[in-house]
Amino acid sequence: MELLFARNELNEKPKKVQLDKIKEDLSKDGQKIFYFDRDNSHKDMMSLVDALEADGYNVYFREIKYGLADEEYMYEVHAL
Template identity: 45%
Template sequence: MQVKLARTSLEAKPKSAKVEDLEAQIAKNGQKIFYLDRENSHKDIIALIEFFEKKGFSVYQRSVYYGLNENEYMYEVHIV
Protein backbone atom coordinates (compact mmCIF):
# COMPACT_ATOMS: atom_id res chain seq x y z
CA MET A 1 0.00 0.00 0.00
CA GLN A 2 1.19 3.51 -0.77
CA VAL A 3 0.23 6.90 0.61
CA LYS A 4 1.06 10.39 -0.62
CA LEU A 5 3.13 12.56 1.69
CA ALA A 6 2.19 16.21 2.12
CA ARG A 7 3.42 18.71 -0.44
CA THR A 8 6.28 20.98 0.46
CA SER A 9 4.83 23.84 -1.61
CA LEU A 10 1.43 24.58 -3.11
CA GLU A 11 2.58 23.98 -6.69
CA ALA A 12 4.54 20.77 -5.98
CA LYS A 13 3.18 17.29 -6.54
CA PRO A 14 2.95 14.99 -3.52
CA LYS A 15 5.54 12.22 -3.17
CA SER A 16 4.45 8.62 -2.61
CA ALA A 17 5.73 6.41 0.17
CA LYS A 18 5.20 2.74 0.94
CA VAL A 19 3.68 1.83 4.26
CA GLU A 20 6.64 -0.47 4.88
CA ASP A 21 8.98 2.55 4.63
CA LEU A 22 6.88 4.42 7.17
CA GLU A 23 7.01 1.39 9.45
CA ALA A 24 10.83 1.34 9.20
CA GLN A 25 10.97 5.00 10.29
CA ILE A 26 8.78 4.21 13.28
CA ALA A 27 11.00 1.26 14.21
CA LYS A 28 13.99 3.62 14.44
CA ASN A 29 12.30 6.30 16.57
CA GLY A 30 9.54 4.43 18.39
CA GLN A 31 7.02 7.05 17.29
CA LYS A 32 6.55 9.40 14.37
CA ILE A 33 4.25 12.09 13.03
CA PHE A 34 3.51 11.93 9.31
CA TYR A 35 1.82 14.63 7.25
CA LEU A 36 -0.14 13.18 4.35
CA ASP A 37 -1.52 14.97 1.32
CA ARG A 38 -5.19 15.73 0.76
CA GLU A 39 -5.11 13.58 -2.40
CA ASN A 40 -5.19 10.48 -0.20
CA SER A 41 -8.70 9.12 -0.01
CA HIS A 42 -10.38 8.73 3.35
CA LYS A 43 -10.43 5.00 2.66
CA ASP A 44 -6.62 4.98 2.31
CA ILE A 45 -6.20 6.86 5.60
CA ILE A 46 -8.46 4.37 7.40
CA ALA A 47 -6.52 1.46 5.86
CA LEU A 48 -3.25 3.02 7.08
CA ILE A 49 -4.64 3.41 10.59
CA GLU A 50 -5.89 -0.19 10.65
CA PHE A 51 -2.55 -1.47 9.35
CA PHE A 52 -0.63 0.10 12.24
CA GLU A 53 -3.25 -0.77 14.86
CA LYS A 54 -2.97 -4.45 13.85
CA LYS A 55 0.78 -4.15 14.48
CA GLY A 56 0.05 -2.95 18.04
CA PHE A 57 0.58 0.80 17.57
CA SER A 58 -1.72 3.58 18.72
CA VAL A 59 -2.66 5.89 15.87
CA TYR A 60 -4.09 9.41 16.13
CA GLN A 61 -5.30 11.19 12.99
CA ARG A 62 -6.66 14.66 12.37
CA SER A 63 -7.11 17.11 9.51
CA VAL A 64 -4.93 20.22 9.60
CA TYR A 65 -6.19 23.29 7.73
CA TYR A 66 -3.50 25.74 6.66
CA GLY A 67 -5.64 28.16 4.67
CA LEU A 68 -9.15 29.51 4.36
CA ASN A 69 -10.21 27.41 1.36
CA GLU A 70 -11.86 24.03 1.84
CA ASN A 71 -9.14 22.22 -0.09
CA GLU A 72 -6.21 23.66 1.86
CA TYR A 73 -5.68 20.88 4.34
CA MET A 74 -3.53 17.84 5.03
CA TYR A 75 -3.78 14.84 7.30
CA GLU A 76 -1.65 14.55 10.41
CA VAL A 77 -1.08 10.97 11.54
CA HIS A 78 0.72 10.38 14.84
CA ILE A 79 1.82 6.79 15.38
CA VAL A 80 3.00 5.72 18.84
Protein backbone atom coordinates in the same frame (compact mmCIF):
# COMPACT_ATOMS: atom_id res chain seq x y z
CA MET B 1 -0.30 0.43 -0.06
CA GLU B 2 1.08 3.64 -1.55
CA LEU B 3 0.39 7.02 0.05
CA LEU B 4 1.39 10.60 -0.71
CA PHE B 5 3.36 12.75 1.74
CA ALA B 6 2.22 16.36 2.16
CA ARG B 7 3.64 18.89 -0.29
CA ASN B 8 6.21 21.45 0.85
CA GLU B 9 5.14 23.90 -1.86
CA LEU B 10 1.66 24.29 -3.33
CA ASN B 11 2.81 23.84 -6.92
CA GLU B 12 4.99 20.74 -6.43
CA LYS B 13 3.87 17.14 -6.69
CA PRO B 14 3.57 15.10 -3.48
CA LYS B 15 6.14 12.36 -2.87
CA LYS B 16 4.98 8.74 -2.77
CA VAL B 17 5.72 6.38 0.11
CA GLN B 18 4.99 2.70 0.71
CA LEU B 19 3.43 1.37 3.90
CA ASP B 20 6.54 -0.75 4.53
CA LYS B 21 8.72 2.40 4.62
CA ILE B 22 6.39 4.02 7.16
CA LYS B 23 6.53 0.93 9.38
CA GLU B 24 10.34 0.82 9.02
CA ASP B 25 10.64 4.47 10.16
CA LEU B 26 8.39 3.76 13.14
CA SER B 27 10.38 0.70 14.18
CA LYS B 28 13.57 2.82 14.23
CA ASP B 29 12.17 5.81 16.13
CA GLY B 30 9.35 4.25 18.16
CA GLN B 31 7.10 7.23 17.48
CA LYS B 32 6.70 9.64 14.64
CA ILE B 33 4.37 12.25 13.17
CA PHE B 34 3.59 11.96 9.45
CA TYR B 35 1.86 14.53 7.27
CA PHE B 36 -0.02 13.26 4.21
CA ASP B 37 -1.38 15.08 1.19
CA ARG B 38 -5.07 15.83 0.65
CA ASP B 39 -4.97 13.74 -2.56
CA ASN B 40 -4.98 10.57 -0.45
CA SER B 41 -8.44 9.14 -0.04
CA HIS B 42 -9.95 9.06 3.43
CA LYS B 43 -10.40 5.31 2.99
CA ASP B 44 -6.64 4.86 2.38
CA MET B 45 -5.86 6.92 5.46
CA MET B 46 -8.17 4.77 7.58
CA SER B 47 -6.47 1.66 6.15
CA LEU B 48 -3.12 3.12 7.25
CA VAL B 49 -4.44 3.73 10.76
CA ASP B 50 -5.83 0.17 10.93
CA ALA B 51 -2.54 -1.32 9.68
CA LEU B 52 -0.49 0.58 12.26
CA GLU B 53 -2.90 -0.28 15.08
CA ALA B 54 -2.68 -3.95 14.06
CA ASP B 55 1.09 -3.70 14.60
CA GLY B 56 0.50 -2.46 18.17
CA TYR B 57 0.88 1.30 17.70
CA ASN B 58 -1.44 3.88 19.20
CA VAL B 59 -2.43 6.13 16.30
CA TYR B 60 -3.88 9.64 16.41
CA PHE B 61 -5.37 10.83 13.13
CA ARG B 62 -6.72 14.24 12.23
CA GLU B 63 -7.35 16.58 9.34
CA ILE B 64 -5.44 19.87 9.54
CA LYS B 65 -6.84 22.98 7.85
CA TYR B 66 -4.13 25.48 6.90
CA GLY B 67 -6.28 27.95 4.95
CA LEU B 68 -9.83 29.11 4.44
CA ALA B 69 -10.53 27.23 1.20
CA ASP B 70 -12.09 23.76 1.32
CA GLU B 71 -9.11 22.12 -0.41
CA GLU B 72 -6.53 23.61 1.96
CA TYR B 73 -6.01 20.73 4.34
CA MET B 74 -3.69 17.80 5.00
CA TYR B 75 -3.79 14.69 7.15
CA GLU B 76 -1.71 14.22 10.29
CA VAL B 77 -0.94 10.75 11.64
CA HIS B 78 0.87 10.51 14.97
CA ALA B 79 1.92 6.96 15.78
CA LEU B 80 3.29 5.97 19.21
